[in-house]
Amino acid sequence: MKIVIKNGTLLSMDEKRPQIEYNTDILIDKDTIVKIGKEIEITNIDKVIDATGKVVLPGLINTHAHVPMSIFRETIDGLKLQEWLEDKIWPMEAKLVDDDIYYASLLSFIEMIKTGCTTINDMYFMADSIIKARDVAGIRLQTTRTLMSINGREDSLKRLEELKELIKRYDSYEDTLSFNVGIHGLYTSDEKYVKECIKLSKELKLPVHMHFCENTKEVTDIESSYGRKPSQVLLDNFKNVHTILAHSVKLDNDDIEKLKDLDIHVSTCPISNLKLGCGVPKIAKMVESGINVSLGTDGQGSGSNLDMFEVMKFTALLQKGIEEDPTLMTSYDVLKMATINGAKALCMEDKIGSVTEGKKADIIILDVDNILLKPTNDLISEIVYNAKGSNVDTTIVNGKILMEKKELNLNIDEKIRVKKCEEIIQRIKI
């Protein structure tokens, strides 16, 4: 299928192009962006999307989430983290079956399509059901089988084996599915096991995805079991390992200096970090040190939703406020975090993250003809600070139009999906 997006205002996020290009057309052939230019000829085109007055962007990339956690939205009010996990989430998760994971994942994927996020990096379990939901929704997914060694040697080796089998099972599968080696965290894996996981990531040439320094308790737990600082554990084990580090809230300036030359990619999840009482990471310092920073929502249990526009706004504002410097974090830098930086984190920058000829057609179109966004004094700031998921008009993944004019193109009944998830939560709730 050949699609042309006509006459949009393009924020390509391609550093070789201008930041903003007006009246620009984009030609998509099958899954690929083949041409970007003015007044592209529209003969032999299957579909013309008129983007006049609209803003065209690469699809947003969520680099840390737990896809099936849609069903645990708003279950934490007034609770401490351990109470929430031990008394609510873990007992409920223990009751989940494959079908639950499928329906809960589908809810998250619909949420992504509606809010302009085209790629998600997931860490959970029962990945086959998540992938099954993904196949229906059409989202670009990187997933894993979560690895940890706290349940004994047999369980931890079984997890590694399951991950290997999972990856093998989907070998030569659709291009929109990829995997990483998901280590739950240093505090839930011993060093021997971490080394085994890293070995696997090297064998398979896949990135590692790991929770890291999310809160003070995690840091002290790691220090007590590893006998040294978490940053030192990274230095000792993760050299030349492409690693997506979720959170990294508790890294101080000294840690950042030490770690900056590793191949680490921080996925900051500011909303979840605040809600769980973790704190605010030193993102501006990381950026200054040259560390690649991208954005994540975390699961909806702590992050409330998968709306990447909210994550952009929180990321930008928190750094300015906490560091008491309004010049930090320009809007363009934050938009990069939500797009091309995310692609780099997931080892996908040759495929996605910018609207570039030759890349896959993961594109969103925003309707900014809205009095709430006017007058527009600075388009990029308007998108970072004032646009919402609800301004997304059209979502295209791998050349497929998943939503157009705010209407889902999927052959699914949203109300039935919601009802299914309501039934799940009724069944499993504590």
Next chain:
Amino acid sequence: MKIVIKNGTLLSMDEKRPQIEYNTDILIDKDTIVKIGKEIEITNIDKVIDATGKVVLPGLINTHAHVPMSIFRETIDGLKLQEWLEDKIWPMEAKLVDDDIYYASLLSFIEMIKTGCTTINDMYFMADSIIKARDVAGIRLQTTRTLMSINGREDSLKRLEELKELIKRYDSYEDTLSFNVGIHGLYTSDEKYVKECIKLSKELKLPVHMHFCENTKEVTDIESSYGRKPSQVLLDNFKNVHTILAHSVKLDNDDIEKLKDLDIHVSTCPISNLKLGCGVPKIAKMVESGINVSLGTDGQGSGSNLDMFEVMKFTALLQKGIEEDPTLMTSYDVLKMATINGAKALCMEDKIGSVTEGKKADIIILDVDNILLKPTNDLISEIVYNAKGSNVDTTIVNGKILMEKKELNLNIDEKIRVKKCEEIIQRIKI
């Protein structure tokens, strides 16, 4: 006109009622809520609003804003506060004429109606034009003429005189308009003048509205001109003066302890405070000390928009995150800040702030039948953390339906309003 809102889920925010009441009707006669109950008889009713599956709330109250600043949205990216003010905002403001203020204010009032905010506390100049726009939009407004003494004695006394005349001019005007004594700040008024302003507030029995301790520079400026801490200046001058203190970012625990017995009402503007690099106020500590805290957006120049749902989310999350305690700030407490606490701050709790028989009919209805808000595990948390201005379906102020099913009932063309504001910013921009 008699209106009945049928069968909604009511969050009345009235402490004498349950937090959530299902299948509840509300009868409005002219401007007043006359009855709340189950299955109210609907004979002789002019208008029935079916709220089945929807959530009914008191209209949200914004206790600190600068209404005409809609036109300055997103003009600050990458700038320091003083650069922004001195090189951009002040030169642009100097060019504003009455008509500009009218059109810019109308834009803000439309924004309020669309995002469920029914009352706003404004501090700016050319109040007649703001009031003229308010008369068209139907919003409940508290306003002032900003008082300061930095331009010499003649100017400062003229400002006081203009405020008195303004209030007199609208004596016995509509009930939806009220005034306060707007002192710009201690750093822009000397102590003698502050005392004169307070004297006027006592004579007129009106609250004072003042910027206070927004950032570090303001604190040091006050210390150098008053020779003592800002909190001490308050203690010395503001006893028994009902005072709305905008921001209060730089109050420490000691200040809060000292000030808690004054009649102060803090209006926290978290989004603006972050964007301007001011920091995060100790809101949880203020609440614990019994200080009434309500919510504000500040002007759109620093706050981006007037969406009170965003302000609720930021307020709740920042305190949990900064204090590293997720049990702080329950959702219900935050919803109180956006409603009844705001009414208390503006000396209006006998009129608005809750859905209560005898109070004025300022009511909003939220459409929560949206996959992005599902499944709903905790309705109040869902509203605070996940609902958006765009979920507002109906907005009623003083018994008048200003928006129904997301359609404005005003006889104005939004596109023309936007164009007017775009012309203004083109004309005045630096």
